[in-house]
Amino acid sequence: MNKLKRLLKFVNPYRKEAIWALLLLIAVIAVDLSLPRLIQRLIDKGVTASNMHVILTTSLLMIGLATLSALMMIGNTLLAARVSQNFAADLRSALFQQVQTFSFGNLDQLRTGKLMVRLTSDVNTIQMMILLALRIMTRAPLLMLGSSVLLVVTSPRLALIVAIFLPIISVFLYFFIRRAQPLFLRVQSKLDKLNQVLLENLAGARVVKAFVRTPHENARFAVANEELTAENVKVRRLMAVLPPTMFLILNVRTVAVLWFGGQQAIMGDLTVGQIMAFTNYLMMTMFPLLLLGMLAARLPQANASAQRIIEVLDSTPEVQERSTARVLQATGRVAFEQVSFRYNLSGEEQVLTDINLVAEPGETVAILGATGSGKSTLINLIPRFYEVEAGRVTLDGVDIRELTLASLRGQIGVALQETILFSTTIRENIRYGRPQASEAEVVAAAQAAQADAFIQALPEGYDTQLEQRGTNLSGGQKQRIAIARALLIQPPVLILDDSTSAVDVETEAQIQAALTALRQDKTAFIIAQRISTVLTADKIVVLENGKIAAEGTHAELLQSSPIYQEIYNSQLGEGPGSGLAA
Amino acid sequence: MTKQTERRSSMGGGHGPGRGGHRIEKAKDVRGTLRRLIMYLRPFTGTLLLVFVLVVIGTLLVILVPYLLGVAIDDYIANRDLPGLLRITLFMLGAYLGQWFIQTAQNYLMAAVSQRALRDLRRDLFEHLQTLSLSFFDQHPHGELLSRLTNDVDAVNLAVSENLTQMLSSLFTLGGIVVMMFAVNSWLALGTLTILPMMVGLVGIIGKRTRSGYRKLQQEMGRLNGIMEETFGGERVVLAYGQQQAALDKFTASNTAVRDYGIKAQVYPLLIGPLMGIMSNANIAVVAGLGGWLALQGLASVGNIATFISYSRKFAGPLRQLGNLYNQIQAALAGAERVFEIIDREPKLNDLPHAIPLADIEGAVRFEQVNFSYAPGNPVIQEMSLSAAPGQTIALVGPTGAGKTTIINLLTRFYDIESGAITIDGVDIRQVQKASLRGQLGIVLQDTFLFSTSVMENIRYGRLDATDEEVIAAARLANADHFIRHLPQGYETELSERGSNFSLGQRQLLSIARAVLADPRILILDEATSSVDTRTEAHIQEALLKLMAGRTSFVIAHRLSTIREADKVLVIDKGRIIERGTHAELLAQRGFYYNLYVSQFKGLGEKEVETVDSRQ
Structure with a gap:
């Protein structure tokens, strides 16, 4: 319940509408309560007294009031829908914004499928709950209160009998909610799983098809689907008991009234009209109680969803901006000072150990090393995608943790190892980091990345729409667009993480030349596998098991570093097993 | 309807x-x-x-x-x-x-x-x-x-x-x-x-x-x-x-x-x-x-x-x-x-009603005047003919966007050709059931995709009934065993979404292991090692050579070190094959391929290129 209460603050901006909705409800109830009175009058004073005038006026009055009540109810519905939908939109937005504050570490853990279920299914559940609450919240208790007063007025002794049933219902609902909530949590987590299987199959369709694993995937989906169904059946079977039991309790109440009321009528303590009015009021209390039952039925589900939403809202971004963070216009001196890092502080091996490295403004630092030696990790620390474990990374001598994230990242152009493009036009993709860039700037960046020629050759040029994750481009083309995107923001610091691996050698050489021209005033970090890519670097760093094994220029390392020599030779064809060896 | x-x-x-x-x-x-x-x-x-x-x-x-x-x-x-x-x-x-x-x-x-x-x-x-x-x-x-x-x-x-x-x-x-x-x-x-x-x-x-x-x-x-x-x-x-x-x-x-x-x-x-x-x-x-x-x-x-x-x-x-x-x-x-x-969407690439399962193949692949485009009016493959005898290794070389990956997409029938024919052992691949075709191809794709399960299960994806020992053997062959053993949970390490907790090179090693395990007749490597460092690659190369022996293989790579071993090198540009021959023949031609080759070592200085060249 507390979980749900926390989310209710999202209703606050729409307090006015919510209150109006509830006020209208009260008015509706007032009118509704007067109806049985009128019926009683109709029977006792009209029918029994054979007074046609009373019959007519009372009937008309009833129709008039009924219309009024309905109009107010419609007003309430409109307001309730608005409040609840606005609530849902704001909650989705809050979740979305929370994800935007995440660091890479958070993203490694929260899967897209899970996040999406929270933003859709879980938010919807709570939205429905609020809608329902606004439409019956005051109605139920007030209608209850009102009819209870009338019950007491009509017959205090019968009212006492009716009152006994209230605690019975409360206890029943309480136990019911307690049992249902964990079941709903399980349903939602199974839904997460199902979504994940589906998303993987959408994103990995090529692999599934290449390995002819459709039956396997169908089976995997069937398992997730079956598990979800089983949990759903379980919770719905529990829910199956709720409405009939509510009905039963309420019906037994009516029978009790009939029995005791009938006895009194037989003894002459009550009139027939009074019993009828009483049973009518009883019917009216039945309705709000059933509504309460409905609300109760949704409560555990909404609470389970609230818990899942709060989990996301409460997850702390691993990388946080300090309150004292400032803006810096950097020249581009990057330094690692005794930096150590591990991904998971608990237990996992250190990925980087005691790294000391300086890149002066305008210098190009190339990083080489075996797969998994920590190259990407190293450069991911510069834009503070992850937080160092020990030591510090500085930009122009300032610890990057002293800077605002926007200021830091705004000065670093990154082409990540894994090319991620968005399904919009090529132009928009290149302009991503600086949406206000001019057409000429976009083209210039594309030219430098050697992408302009192939883009121009496309039928729609820069307006070409990319498919999901850019699948309508080749790997090398995607990488070049990513490089253009990084160049466009004209950053003092440029990071290219193996971003030409799928580009052919000749094109790469051209990119190199263009970059060399551009790099004059930029500090650049380049991760590469090919020696040819790193030849012209001012400094080549060889990483080995998270430590710097060698550092120097090509010529120096060729002399001094056995690892470097080995890498060099492996590319010149003196690798093992190559009799042909060029 | x-x-x-x-x-x-x-x-x-x-x-x-x-x-x-x-x-x-x-x-x-x-x-x-x-x-x-x-x-x-x-x-x-x-x-x-x-x-x-x-x-x-x-x-x-x-x-x-x-x-x-x-x-x-x-x-x-x-x-x-x-x-x-x-x-x-x-x-x-x-x-x-x-x-x-x-x-x-x-x-x-x-x-x-x-x-x-x-x-x-x-x-x-x-x-x-x-x-x-x-x-x-x-x-x-x-x-x-x-x-x-x-x-x-x-x-x-x-x-x-x-x-x-x-x-x-x-x-x-x-x-x-x-x-x-x-x-x-x-x-x-x-x-x-x-x-x-x-x-x-x-x-x-x-x-x-x-x-x-x-x-x-x-x-x-x-x-x-x-x-x-x-x-x-x-x-x-x-x-x-x-x-x-x-x-x-x-x-x-x-x-x-x-x-x-x-x-x-x-x-x-x-x-x-x-x-x-x-x-x-x-x-x-x-x-x-x-x-x-x-x-x-x-x-x-x-x-x-x-x-x-x-x-x-x-x-x-x-x-x-x-x-x-x-x-x-x-x-x-x-x-x-x-x-x-x-x-209600009809699958675009339905098996023909009378499609037959492709019998165990030798691995003779032929493209006969194949044309293809993703979008009408923008041909990607034009009049392409090529053949690979069983056991041969064919290297596809060319600038990005030349159509190399597309050739692979056609051979695996991810897309259907517009005209011409692709045959395996003389059988048109449109006449056979897709599943039976792909089942005999082992593919390592440019975009590695891994599932968020354990390392073991990811490799096993290549052959679902493989034992743990077989999985480990495949990983060893792909040179992945070493890094896997250094993971905190070894083969039971869970991958996060799309394997983002692994480096791209490591993911490529895993997907090679996956293909190795599948033990296919035809092996397709599309930039399989682009993000693997060259020393590791040299080791994988060794393994791949063993693997490719006796299998028809198609290899796309930008590193010429990967290509030199091929029986036949096809140079692709703008959807056409513009040069074909062995590495040595193509170098001797001093054409497109030669330029491509030289550029890789451009920075090394003329002398070094000469040495490289003179080793012929």
């Missing part, structure tokens, strides 16, 4: 974001959709029949009780008959207990029926998705597709699960009450029923709006899902470029639209309650007025009026419920339409 084809074309084709989802679609074949939904209930006919019987009995009980109430007041209380009153109250109590039992049983049975029907719907949707071509997945936002399987199925869920029995029981209750009303007093009954046609008309009008409202809502919801999936999936880039605000703006536009459509869609069905409220209250007034008048005329008793007021209330309940149900079904139909839209 024609209708379905149109529907298909309105959904598919074309490029661009969300092209599939948010086109405003005109009213569909409502009855057809409904019929197909009902088909999903077919397997549960037995249970449904039982539920049907329960509903009939339950409804009779529901109708009986108000009648008893009237009897109790008129016959026993009015006549001061206490034992009679006791009898009838006990009888009522029994009836209520019966009602409880029957309703609980109904709900219990239906819970399973509805959830299983939905499970089947989801299964059909998923299994159909599996048959669709890659271009479908490329062109449709994944989040949008996801939304169909979750949000749209959910919309169906609401209508089916909670309301099927209610609908039945409401209908019976209505029918029963009408009968009883006529039995008690036909004048009053007629008066009560005048309200009915008005109610039906009203529900119909609102229902139409509900459906179109929900259709728009579900479409926008799909779009929102598409945006979310792409943003979350590309969150690293969003963060790197500080574009959180732009991402938020894009999200907000769709989020706001969902809110607005949501308000509209939800208000209509909710109006039914109050509107029915007016009518039923007016109805009570009519009954009372008419009843009073009839009582004065001696045509009705006071007990009659009490019974009728009770009936009027009982009458309003199921009517309101039917109205709500009708509207929920409209919402469900909006969801179901979107689900069926996918299920």
